[in-house]
Amino acid sequence: MGKFVISPTSNDQYHFNLKADNGQVILSSERYNSKASCLNGIESVRTNAPDDDRYDRKTSSNGKPFFNLKAANGQIIGTSELYESTAGRDNGIESVKRNAPTALVEE
Template sequence: MLSGAENGIASVRHHSPDDRYYDRKTSTSGDPYFNLKASNGQVIGTSEMYSSTSARETGINSVKTNGPVAPIVDLT
């Protein structure tokens, strides 16, 4: 059985390549950011605040590329 952390990692790896799971948002101060959501709509990741919408898209593209293959580092 997977732990909660392992389930979260598996969910990010599964959902991150697919654009339909990204919710592009703008903060109350006008900064673009995004949420990565699971199939059930639960937020499984929130980005940093970006300086522009194009920077946000660069961030999304990075997560799409690296999310499925990023190494797991246990810092405990």
């Protein structure tokens, strides 16, 4: 089972990483001004993760595939790592779909 790991950042902000059950980070959030906002971001990931239309499949400037998970309003709520192949990126999306809805929250 995956887990969301909340971490404080500089300037009293927070962010989270969604980790697969093997411990690998599969999605990272933006920075939030409060822990409550960070928890709302996690709930948005849980809600939107199962919907394939919420994934924006992209290619970085150096040619590596990645994806953004977007909320219904189009706001990016999580970004993946850079992958070596589109197949790796697509596996990452499937991992988010599988892990996010039931992932525990760890601080």
